Amino acid sequence: MATDKHSGSISKKDKSGRRKSKTNRICKDVMINLLKKLFFLFRYYLDQFIDFLFSLYWDGKRHALPDLEKKHAILMESAVTLAEKIRKNELKSEDLVTACIERIKQVNPILNAVTDERYEEALKEARQVDKMIENGLSEEEFKKKPFLGVPFTAKESHAVKGMLHTLGVRARKSARADEDAECVRLVRAAGAIPVAVTNVPEINKWQETRNMVFGQTNNPYNTGHTTGGSSGGEAALAAAIASPISLCSDIGGSTRMPAFFCGLFGLNPTAGHTSLKGSGLRSGAEPTMASVGFVSKHCSDLAPLTAIVADQQAHLLQLDREVHLKDIQIYYMETIKDLRVSPICSDLRKAMNKVVSNLSAQATSTASAPKPYYHEGFDHCFSLWRHAMSREAESFAKLLTDNAGEAVGLLELGKKLIGQSDYTVAAILKLLDDQLMPPVPAAWADELTESLREDLIRVLCGGGVLLAPAAPAPAPPHAALLLRPYNFAIWGVFNVLKFPAVQVPLGLNSEGLPLGIQVVAAPRQEALCLAVAKHLEKQFGGFVPPCKVPQKDS
Structure with missing residues (x-):
């Protein structure tokens, strides 16, 4: 009987202890969440104040982009359309290349995007294309060269034979490429004509396109603001309506970040399906989370261009697979809770809400309506990316x-x-x-990365996509990102996962700066991302020029 009483006494104490422990945990969680909210609120207003201070300096140096002349209006067309017009002999390659060169010469003094050019050689090659077409080319020959006669530019970290290949580094300020990078070779083999190479940050590793060799590249929408990095030169030219095809790459947002800051579409395909040989001095044999991609004014360009650089692996990405929006399950997350990353601004939260509302209206049932998603891995975006970079x-x-x-x-x-x-x-x-800085704990990072990857694949494998914030805020003033160096991690975490992602423009904010979101899918599901991106392009207008353009009927 004493034992029973004693056992009952212990049981009551245990229950009391557990209740107290649970209460303490709840109180602790509440306090931590409150502190996080206060911290993010402080960060939000601090960012606003920093941008205000930097704007006081840069707004005085702002220059307007020249309007697009009627003779250059053809540059508003997609690369696919331009190639078709050249193929049908409705447009001369020489005229298109001339328009491209003239437009670059107009905007580059303002943007500082071009680091080297081959204008005369490009015009010579364009004349050869026109002569080939005049003499007659078979359908089979056109299929082998789907972008025949269309000019393109490439970020300078992609080697283009005979052109500067400095990677923005003073130690390489006179270095020239002996041969084309594999991605450049493939785009040339598709019939496109290289015109120029463009500016990058040192070794492609920063959120702003600036280096000690060529200086700073400016945003076409506000030259006092960043273009992003590392494909900032490409995005600046594309948004300024000067380059029909813009060849980029992405290891931590380097395609999608400039696409967002410059109001463009940008696709970073599933890692491991494009060759990095000759890009950033890589041999192409190294395992990497980086991919070759493109930015464009038109979503329709992304799939056929990516198929070119994916080459023998293009069929694995199923880029031309037809997908209906009604068959895609939409998930979304409105924010990122990584303490290193700035909070998402109200403009981008509103943009996300508009997209979710639009897609909700398209849903055929409550079950198919967009659903919220989050995983604790997104609380550590930068740490996961930093650890993944240690494996490069x-x-x-x-x-x-x-x-x-x-x-x-x-x-x-x-x-x-x-x-x-x-x-x-x-x-x-x-x-x-x-x-x-000490390395990120490897076992912890690997476990969390795998948990996030597996959970997202589980959620998306039935034909779903995740809508994610593009960035904490639209393009900030030059140099402001030095005070928020981890913000790129919103893009970088999807490199770590090796998931495909499309950057989608969503118009401009009240200050005339581009808004947008990311659309992410499971590996080799680019078609899902692109289907959603095409829908949003129709619904929200897609690319908005940073200058006046001639009306089609004028």
């Missing part, structure tokens, strides 16, 4: 010296303070992060 073969510190040594962050910081460093502040910050 390239060494940022060595590449900065053109593999002639290794840059040291602390030394370069000291040299920068007295104006003697060969590197930008952004490059030095990355050196310091790589060399001084």
Whole structure:
């Protein structure tokens, strides 16, 4: 009987202890969530204040982009349409290349996007194309060259034979490519004509396109604001209606970020399906989460262009698969809870809400309506990306010296303070992060990455897509991102997962800066992303020019 009483006494104590422990946990969680909300609120207003201060300086240096002349109006067409007109002999390649070159010459003094050009060679090649077509080409020959006679530009980190290939690094300021990168070779083989290469941040590793060789590239919508990076030169030219085909790459948002900041569509395909040989001094044999992609004014260009650079693996991506919107299950997340990343601004939250409302109206039942989604992995976007970067073969510190040594962050910081460093502040910050900060715990990062990947595949494998924020805010003033260096991680986390993602423009905000969202799918499900992107292009207007363009009937 004593034992029973004693056991009952212990049981009551256990229950009381458990209740107290549970209450303490709840109180702790409430306090943590409250502190996080206060922190994000503080960050939001701090970002606003920083942008205001930087704008005071940059707005005085703002320059308007020249309006598109009627003789250049053809550049508003998609690359697919331009290729078709050349094929049908409705448009001369020489006239198109001439318009492209003339427009680049108009806008580049304002944008500072081009680092090297081959205008005369491009015109010569265009005349050869026109002669070939006049002499007659078979349908089979046109199929082999689907973009015959269409001009293209490439970010300078893609080697283009005979052209500068500096990667924005002073140690390579005179370096020229001996041969084409594989992606450039494939685009040329498809009949497109290279016209110029464009600016990148050092070794493609920053959110702003600026380096110590060519300087800073400006946003066509507001030249006092960033184009993003690393394909910022490409996005600037494409948005300025100067380049029909813009060849990019993406390891942490480098295609999608400039696409967002410059109001364009951008596709980063499933990793492992495009060759990086000759891009950023890569051999192409290294495993990587990077992919070759494109930005464009037209969603319709993304699939056929990506098929070109995917080459023998294009069929695996099923880019031309027909998908109906009604058959796609939509998921969405309105925010990211990574403490390193700025909170999502009201403009982008409203844009997301409009998209969700639009897609809800298209749903055939309550079950098919858009559903919210979140995973704790999104609380650690930057950490997961930083860990994944440690698995990449390239060494940022060595590449900065053109593999002639290794840059040291602390030394370069000291040299920068007295104006003697060969590197930008952004490059030095990355050196310091790589060399001084402790590595991300590998087991934790691998486990969380796999958990996020498996859960998203489970959710999306039935034919779903995830709508995700594009960024915390539209394109900020130049240099402001030095004070928020982790914001790119919203794009970068999907590189880590090796998922395809399409950046979709959604018009402009009250300040005339582009808005947008990401559409993400499971690996090799690009067709789903593109189907949603095409729908949103029709519903929200797609690309909005940063200057006046001639009316089609004028």
